[in-house]
Amino acid sequence: MDGQANRGLLMEFLGDLLQWFGENWSGETGWLARTGEHLRVSGAALIAAMAVALPLAGWLGHTGRGGLLAVSVINIGRALPSFGIIALALPFTIWLARSTPLIDSGLGFAPTFIALFLLALPPIFTNTYAGIRGVDADVVEAARGMGITERRLVLDVEMPIASPVILTGIRVTAVQVVATATLGALVGYGGYGRFIVDGLAIQDRLQLVAGAILVAVLSILTEIGFSALERFVVPAGISRRRRADVVPPVAV
Amino acid sequence: MIRLENVTKVFPGGSGPAVHQLSLDVAEGEIVVLVGPSGCGKTTTLKMINRLVEPTSGRITVAGEDIMAIPAHELRRRVGYVIQQIGLFPHRTIAENIATVPRLLGWERTRIDDRVGELIRLVDLEPGMRNRYPRELSGGQRQRAGVARALAADPPVMLMDEPFGAVDPIVRGRLQDELLDLQRRVHKTIVFVTHDIDEAIKLGDRVAILNIGGIVEQYAPPAVILRDPANAFVKAFLGSHRGIKRLSLIPVGEVPLEDGPMVDRSATARDARACMDRYGVDWFGILDGKELVGWAWASDLDGDSLAHIDPKPFEARVSLDASLREALDTIITSRTRVAPVFDGGRFVGTITAEGISRELAK
Ligand SMILES: Nc1ncnc2c1ncn2[C@@H]1O[C@H](COP(=O)(O)OP(=O)(O)O)[C@@H](O)[C@H]1O
Ligand SMILES: [Mg+2]
Numbered sequence: 036m037d038g039q040a041n042r043g044l045l046m047e048f049l050g051d052l053l054q055w056f057g058e059n060w061s062g063e064t065g066w067l068a069r070t071g072e073h074l075r076v077s078g079a080a081l082i083a084a085m086a087v088a089l090p091l092a093g094w095l096g097h098t099g100r101g102g103l104l105a106v107s108v109i110n111i112g113r114a115l116p117s118f119g120i121i122a123l124a125l126p127f128t129i130w131l132a133r134s135t136p137l138i139d140s141g142l143g144f145a146p147t148f149i150a151l152f153l154l155a156l157p158p159i160f161t162n163t164y165a166g167i168r169g170v171d172a173d174v175v176e177a178a179r180g181m182g183i184t185e186r187r188l189v190l191d192v193e194m195p196i197a198s199p200v201i202l203t204g205i206r207v208t209a210v211q212v213v214a215t216a217t218l219g220a221l222v223g224y225g226g227y228g229r230f231i232v233d234g235l236a237i238q239d240r241l242q243l244v245a246g247a248i249l250v251a252v253l254s255i256l257t258e259i260g261f262s263a264l265e266r267f268v269v270p271a272g273i274s275r276r277r278r279a280d281v282v283p284p285v286a287v
Numbered sequence: 288m289i290r291l292e293n294v295t296k297v298f299p300g301g302s303g304p305a306v307h308q309l310s311l312d313v314a315e316g317e318i319v320v321l322v323g324p325s326g327c328g329k330t331t332t333l334k335m336i337n338r339l340v341e342p343t344s345g346r347i348t349v350a351g352e353d354i355m356a357i358p359a360h361e362l363r364r365r366v367g368y369v370i371q372q373i374g375l376f377p378h379r380t381i382a383e384n385i386a387t388v389p390r391l392l393g394w395e396r397t398r399i400d401d402r403v404g405e406l407i408r409l410v411d412l413e414p415g416m417r418n419r420y421p422r423e424l425s426g427g428q429r430q431r432a433g434v435a436r437a438l439a440a441d442p443p444v445m446l447m448d449e450p451f452g453a454v455d456p457i458v459r460g461r462l463q464d465e466l467l468d469l470q471r472r473v474h475k476t477i478v479f480v481t482h483d484i485d486e487a488i489k490l491g492d493r494v495a496i497l498n499i500g501g502i503v504e505q506y507a508p509p510a511v512i513l514r515d516p517a518n519a520f521v522k523a524f525l526g527s528h529r530g531i532k533r534l535s536l537i538p539v540g541e542v543p544l545e546d547g548p549m550v551d552r553s554a555t556a557r558d559a560r561a562c563m564d565r566y567g568v569d570w571f572g573i574l575d576g577k578e579l580v581g582w583a584w585a586s587d588l589d590g591d592s593l594a595h596i597d598p599k600p601f602e603a604r605v606s607l608d609a610s611l612r613e614a615l616d617t618i619i620t621s622r623t624r625v626a627p628v629f630d631g632g633r634f635v636g637t638i639t640a641e642g643i644s645r646e647l648a649k
Binding site for chain 1: 359
């Protein structure tokens, strides 16, 4: 009796949810526009973090210098939960956004961007650093012995060989960034966080749940997308373990 | 072709110099093997030649040029380098691996393709290997791909650091033979590092025996080192069986050959018996003029002439350029205890175990 009533309520709620998605997709505050905002700040933060971390960690990993820096970054990354980073960054980023009109592209963008950037930096840095350090020393010596310059050695040899580790770092980071971008609504930014924060404020359960579902779906899509990218980007000799396994063994 | 003059390398934090005042000359087209116990500075010496390690003092020239005057990456493109773990690029196909240096040198595509095909044949890889990735190859195949990659831009000099150290003994033996065979065709100047004295003896035109600290204890052709070890260190390093090792280095042609118990077809049975007595054997060979037609047992003699004898062909025969080791092997496994020696198809004499032993004792 009770169970049936609950099931009825659930069906009703799901119906309402579907209706919500059907009615709230367009316009500046619709979920399509919110998706754009959410992706914009996530993508910008991820790209910026990659632009800084990849070359820096790549070069430090190559030279073997900066081991201490790497360890510190790893420890900071481990010690601080993402919300902690945002909380730490908030006062600073709000101040920065106010005092530098250049970054002020839309309300709340800058603080969200900076917080996400700081969140994304450590995992990309450490994975890249570890990936490059992990490249077989004999491969590097052989490459040097053939007269490959140091820069090309990093770009053409170490990076491709380390690419599975680097890309895994980027994928995990991307998912984390997409999920965390929700917090941007707390500092006045758009994105899916709006539905959750506003839903809480006006006690609109439907909007709150819809926002949560959107965050979950986008996170999963990000995971799937970057997994596909990995398969595409990692060079064949390294990635296609399975394909290699079916190659008939050839004797000496 | 390569000259090291008083080269010293002191690593920061090392207890003493890894290499101390080493001088060495390598002539064009020769294989020089650096051999010595682990940690004696072989790898360090080799890496100084392509500047993977910079000497602390001293001078190294390649083809007359001071290597410090050449930018390191340019020098390295002119000097082939093969290491034990090979270091093939796992993300590149065998063809791409081999093409590494030609690509760095900016060769045209078609020229690179042709060269890769040529090298794959030269090192005896199957053409199907071209588009394989390194981990799809066996250890021996990878080693050959590594050699092909080092040879790609046809460098006059090759440096090889224990290149066959990681493959099993059977494949190693084959790779050594292939290297010698290859060298006969490409005539590189090769500095080869190993800790295996047998490998050194087999491959080296000259062998440098190094002691800890890169001290050259002896630098000479392997036959000379085996015959006259310079000191106790060299003797100890050569180990036992020095005589047996020498056997593989001396060609049959260097030993005075004997006539052997050979009689002409026209000889009498008495001549044949006298000849067998002289050599202490119970068989004799039969000559037709200069040509050796075969042999027969003493018990085959019947009557006075040899005319009725049907000579058995010699199964055991060695060629003039075979090694004493092969000759000895033939002698001890044949029933006649003597091996006839041929120069091409021409019979030139016989070789016996005593003759070999006399030569070694010289
Ligand atoms: N990069 C290095 N830093 C410090 N010491 C080194 C380095 N490379 C080699 N050595 C030292 O130099 C000596 C000679 O080493 P190496 O040339 O590798 O010997 P081998 O190749 O004959 O085994 C050893 O004592 C080794 O520990
Ligand atoms: Mg060594």
